[in-house]
Amino acid sequence: MEEAILKFENLTKRFPGVLALNQVSFEVRKGEVHALVGENGAGKSTLIKIVTGVYPRTSGELFYQGKAVEFHSPHDALRNGIAAIYQEFNLIPALSVVENIFMGHYFTQKGGLVDWAKIREEAQRLIDFLEVDINIDAQVRDLGVAKKQVVEIAKALSYQAQVLIMDEPTATLAQKEIDTLFRIVKSLKEQGVTIIYISHRLEEIYQICDRVTVLRDGNYIATRKLTEVQMEEIIQMMVGREVVERFPRTLHKAGEEVLRVEGLSRSGVLEDISFNLHRREILGIAGMVGSGRTELLRALYGLDPIDQGQVWIKGEKVTIHSPLEAISRGIALIPEERKTQGLVLLLSVMENIGLPILPQIANRGFLDEEELKKIAQKMVKTLNIRTPSIYQRVMNLSGGNQQKVVLAKWLARESAIYFFDEPTRGIDVGAKVEIYHLMNHLIEQGSAILMVSSELPEILALSDRVLVMREGRIAGELTKEEVTQESVLKLAVGRRNVGAQSS
Amino acid sequence: MPSLPEEKTTSVSIAGRFFIFWEKAGILLAFIVVCVVFGILTPVFFHPLNILNVIRQVSIIGVMAVGMTFVILLAGIDLSVGSIVAFTGIIAAAFQVKWGGSLFLSIVVPLLIGAGIGFFNGFVSTKGGLHPFIVTLGSMSIFRGATLLVAQGRPISGMSPEFRFIGAGMVGPIPFPVILFLGSVVVAGIVLRKTVFGRYIYAIGGNPEAALLSGIRVDRYKILAFTILGFLAGLSGLILTSRLNSGELVAGQGYELDVIASVIIGGTSLMGGEGGVYGSLIGALLIGVISNGLNLLGVQPYWQMIVKGAIIILAVLLDKMRQRFRAS
Numbered sequence: 001m002e003e004a005i006l007k008f009e010n011l012t013k014r015f016p017g018v019l020a021l022n023q024v025s026f027e028v029r030k031g032e033v034h035a036l037v038g039e040n041g042a043g044k045s046t047l048i049k050i051v052t053g054v055y056p057r058t059s060g061e062l063f064y065q066g067k068a069v070e071f072h073s074p075h076d077a078l079r080n081g082i083a084a085i086y087q088e089f090n091l092i093p094a095l096s097v098v099e100n101i102f103m104g105h106y107f108t109q110k111g112g113l114v115d116w117a118k119i120r121e122e123a124q125r126l127i128d129f130l131e132v133d134i135n136i137d138a139q140v141r142d143l144g145v146a147k148k149q150v151v152e153i154a155k156a157l158s159y160q161a162q163v164l165i166m167d168e169p170t171a172t173l174a175q176k177e178i179d180t181l182f183r184i185v186k187s188l189k190e191q192g193v194t195i196i197y198i199s200h201r202l203e204e205i206y207q208i209c210d211r212v213t214v215l216r217d218g219n220y221i222a223t224r225k226l227t228e229v230q231m232e233e234i235i236q237m238m239v240g241r242e243v244v245e246r247f248p249r250t251l252h253k254a255g256e257e258v259l260r261v262e263g264l265s266r267s268g269v270l271e272d273i274s275f276n277l278h279r280r281e282i283l284g285i286a287g288m289v290g291s292g293r294t295e296l297l298r299a300l301y302g303l304d305p306i307d308q309g310q311v312w313i314k315g316e317k318v319t320i321h322s323p324l325e326a327i328s329r330g331i332a333l334i335p336e337e338r339k340t341q342g343l344v345l346l347l348s349v350m351e352n353i354g355l356p357i358l359p360q361i362a363n364r365g366f367l368d369e370e371e372l373k374k375i376a377q378k379m380v381k382t383l384n385i386r387t388p389s390i391y392q393r394v395m396n397l398s399g400g401n402q403q404k405v406v407l408a409k410w411l412a413r414e415s416a417i418y419f420f421d422e423p424t425r426g427i428d429v430g431a432k433v434e435i436y437h438l439m440n441h442l443i444e445q446g447s448a449i450l451m452v453s454s455e456l457p458e459i460l461a462l463s464d465r466v467l468v469m470r471e472g473r474i475a476g477e478l479t480k481e482e483v484t485q486e487s488v489l490k491l492a493v494g495r496r497n498v499g500a501q502s503s
Numbered sequence: 504m505p506s507l508p509e510e511k512t513t514s515v516s517i518a519g520r521f522f523i524f525w526e527k528a529g530i531l532l533a534f535i536v537v538c539v540v541f542g543i544l545t546p547v548f549f550h551p552l553n554i555l556n557v558i559r560q561v562s563i564i565g566v567m568a569v570g571m572t573f574v575i576l577l578a579g580i581d582l583s584v585g586s587i588v589a590f591t592g593i594i595a596a597a598f599q600v601k602w603g604g605s606l607f608l609s610i611v612v613p614l615l616i617g618a619g620i621g622f623f624n625g626f627v628s629t630k631g632g633l634h635p636f637i638v639t640l641g642s643m644s645i646f647r648g649a650t651l652l653v654a655q656g657r658p659i660s661g662m663s664p665e666f667r668f669i670g671a672g673m674v675g676p677i678p679f680p681v682i683l684f685l686g687s688v689v690v691a692g693i694v695l696r697k698t699v700f701g702r703y704i705y706a707i708g709g710n711p712e713a714a715l716l717s718g719i720r721v722d723r724y725k726i727l728a729f730t731i732l733g734f735l736a737g738l739s740g741l742i743l744t745s746r747l748n749s750g751e752l753v754a755g756q757g758y759e760l761d762v763i764a765s766v767i768i769g770g771t772s773l774m775g776g777e778g779g780v781y782g783s784l785i786g787a788l789l790i791g792v793i794s795n796g797l798n799l800l801g802v803q804p805y806w807q808m809i810v811k812g813a814i815i816i817l818a819v820l821l822d823k824m825r826q827r828f829r830a831s
Contacts (some may be wrong), residue, residue, distance in 0.1 A: 010539060024709060070578035093562070094550075209665075263506060274597065303715075314804075322718075323715055323716055323717070323718050324718040324719070326718075327717075328718075334715055335716055340710070340713070341712050341713055341716055342711060342713055342716070343710065343713055344705075344710040344713050344714065344776070344778045345703060345709065345710065346704050346705075346709040346710075346777055347709055347776075351702065351705070351706070355703070355706055355714070355717035355719070356717045356718050358699045358702060358703070359699055362698075362699045365698045365699055365700060366697050366698055366699075367697055367698060367699055369697075446747040494625075
């Protein structure tokens with residue numbers, strides 16, 4: 001256990017104008033699960049990309065199994081036993097599981113023909129070892145996120161990986177799938193595989209990691225045993241200052257009802273959904289991925305048709321057929337995927353903020369650019385969006401700042417009801433807290449918030465009430481007093497405690 | 504998660520500088536270089552009459568390139584414009600010669616038909632969820648056939664002097680089609696820059712889903728863009744029929760290539776969301792200038808097609824490299 005499999009010595013990476021890694025030195029021991037944490041921009045990805053041969057280093061040394069090495073491509077690293085699994089999977093959707101696992105290193109028979117029998121046998125062995133129910137002949141595109149991830153792991157193992165790097169592996173997994181992943185991580189560890197685990201979710205790190213290394217602004221801060229370090233201390237090391245509260249929440253007395261849903265159904269997706277939402281209230285929606293949470297928001301927002309049921313907004317019965325109608329009724333949706341749903345990456349900060357409000361600040365179809373500029377500048381200031389100017393393309397901003405631009409779009413519009421779908425996915429601790437403050441601000445101003453989140457701590461800490469969804473239904477409603485990790489999970493999984501795999 | 508994309512864009516390599524420059528003024532520079540080269544090779548090239556001649560020849564393609572810019576900005580494509588030119592042209596000629604000779608009807612009906620075909624293309628591709636490539640490929644065949652049907656296989660010739668003004672008239676020293684062309688460029692430029700509709704075009708082209716979630720009626724604007732293009736193709740049909748003094752069966756054949764090429768050479772991305780109508784203006788002029796210059800030099804016309812094709816590939820290649828540079 002004490003032997004170092006990877007050792008960094010004064011590793012430095014300089015991009016033009018920026019020092020991404022500054023003399024980083026630490027070691028990863030053979031067979032451990034080593035967490036790597038830090039805010040966005042701390043240098044985690046750069047470090048990983050140097051290890052896997054994506055970037056060349058500027059200076060410093062990397063030792064692998066005692067030898068100084070430099071990999072020139074991910075494939076080079078892979079052949080030497082270092083594999084990385086990114087959030088964006090490297091799989092070919094139209095091909096089968098077998099083909100994906102052995103892509104790039106098919107066994108061949110004499111004469112160069114592919115030895116399918118041997119490949120299938122080996123692939124089956126890997127899948128069996130991982131103990132996940134996957135048909136090796138299935139097309140990868142038909143698998144859910146969790147199973148795709150398992151295929152990635154099998155692919156890494158097919159290269160006899162000694163070091164497996166996982167970048168935010170649980171970001172899009174449901175709780176049950178996370179459990180499966182953790183079981184796999186543990187059995188890999190028993191096989192002597194070393195795992196470098198990158199995650200924003202500190203709770204998870206405590207569950208499966210042995211040691212943690214913190215990076216901040218390209219500098220190495222510390223490596224600690226997780227049994228010997230408090231979460232608050234890790235956060236403090238990441239942020240560089242003391243974070244007083246991770247989940248700030250100012251409580252208010254809920255006001256009058258602004259949204260009421262009765263018996264809402266959408267065939268095969270949502271069934272008999274009823275609930276209400278009040279002013280100055282955050283109503284959390286918990287549940288597994290695939291339980292219908294996002295679908296509920298979509299239906300209410302006019303994106304998907306409703307088969308049955310009624311919706312009242314501020315006491316008025318409404319039927320909403322399009323996002324435009326939803327918006328004009330005072331609803332705002334902050335979607336799950338900011339890059340593909342929330343933002344037009346090619347456009348500037350100002351133009352993105354302007355999207356929902358252009359008609360209001362236009363004069364006979366002509367844009368009032370001065371007004372738009374003022375609004376954008378005000379929003380950048382209010383939300384503390386870190387951007388060189390309002391003319392910067394949003395594609396150049398960090399994740400947290402992008403998310404703030406999505407919020408700015410809707411703050412400029414002053415909506416009454418905000419739907420948040422995974423409001424803090426993939427953004428760092430500092431930006432998270434800012435977004436929570438903003439939600440509080442909205443509540444203070446008298447808005448109502450419906451929040452879907454897979455991060456239980458977020459649901460527990462912020463919600464006034466929690467709806468738990470399961471298989472398209474509301475499995476139960478919990479008050480602030482009743483809501484605990486256990487009570488939510490119990491409802492989310494249900495009595496039929498069977499594999500709730502998302503697909 | 505790529506945590507450090509910003510710093511790479513601050514790197515100002517020579518390639519980077521070139522692409523930043525190219526994005527802003529590359530096509531204009533290419534245009535100027537080509538003009539200077541032809542000017543040196545054949546002194547006639549810069550004669551005012553020749554310059555007007557080039558712009559007049561370009562105006563038919565150019566008017567459509569204006570409309571095509573809207574469609575391509577929305578990541579769409581329209582292959583049917585050449586057939587719209589032929590069909591609206593033959594309808595105009597029929598009104599002039601066979602169906603009573605009303606000037607009003609021979610102008611208004613073709614324009615409405617052009618807009619109608621554009622609407623059809625837009626409606627079927629958005630509401631039917633079909634790629635516009637397929638829908639307009641169909642339209643291309645349908646309206647070429649309809650042209651032959653209306654004409655009964657024979658061109659229709661002999662327009663009234665008033666109608667001939669559209670394609671052959673002069674306002675002072677300037678040909679009327681040139682006014683139509685440059686006028687539509689200016690109007691489209693203002694629409695794209697200054698109006699809500701224009702800004703929506705860029706938002707939808709950049710990310711249709713984000714646009715939809717922001718309350719933009721994505722389908723409606725897509726259909727509108729196709730309708731505008733159809734209308735402008737109808738206008739081109741009028742100009743062509745008027746200038747030829749005849750509704751021709753093969754009118755507009757292959758125009759879709761020149762129109763799309765003008766837009767692409769002008770820097771509008773086939774992926775949508777980036778570009779503009781002034782680029783298309785230069786793109787159309789560049790194609791026209793090359794044809795004209797090679798003509799003046801006495802080069803076989805066959806070479807023109809080869810050169811044109813090479814320029815298209817080069818332009819798209821440069822665009823691709825620019826995008827790759829920005830992505831890294």
